[in-house]
Amino acid sequence: MTDLRNIPGGVVHELPDDLLQALTHDAEALRTWEDITPLARNEWICWVESAKKDETRRKRIDWGCSNLREGKRRPCCWPGCPHR
Template sequence: MMTRDRRQQKSVTSQRLRQKLRHRQLIENGLRVVLSNQMLDPMTTVRISGGVVHDLPADLRKALASDAKALAAWEGITPLSRNEWICWAISVKKDETRRQHVERVCSDLKEGMRRPCCWPGCPHR
C-alpha cells in the first residue's frame, strides 16, 4: 500500500513527464510545419515572432530561419521569453560577441532552454 507522500510524489513526477512530453510534441509539430513550409516553396518567407519590447534583429532572424529545430523552439516559447533572448543577444558591445550570442541563442533553444542563463532580465520592459 502506498503512503500519501509517495502517491503525491508519483503524481508530481508523472505531471512533469507529461509537461516535458507536451513540450517535445509542440517542438516536433512546429518543426514539421516549418519543414513543410520550406518544402512547398523555398522562396516563401516564414513569419518569425518577435518579443514584447524588442523587434527581432536581422542577424537573429537569419540564424533562426536557417535552423528549423531552433525556429520551432523559438515559436514554442512565450513572447516575454523571446524578448529576453533578443535583449540578451543585442545588449553586447562588440560585433564578435553579438555573433556568438546569436549562435548561442540557437544552440540553447535546441537544448531546451527557455530563457538565457544568468541574465538578470531585460531592463527595457
C-alpha cells in the same frame, strides 16, 4: 522555407535581422523560438542586442541557437530585459 514575416519578436524588442537569419537556418531552434512566450523571446533578443562588440553578438546568436535547439527557453545567467 519559413515565411520570415511570420517569425515573432518579443514584447518590447523587434526580432533583429541577424538573429532572424540564424533562426531560419536552424529548424530546431526556430521550433523552440515559436513555442516560447513573447516575454521569453524578448529576453533572448535583449540579451543578443546588449552585446557591445560584433564578435560577442555573433557568439551570443550562435550560443542562443544552440540552447534553443536543446529546448532552453531563456538565456542563462541573464538578469532580464531592463526595457520592460
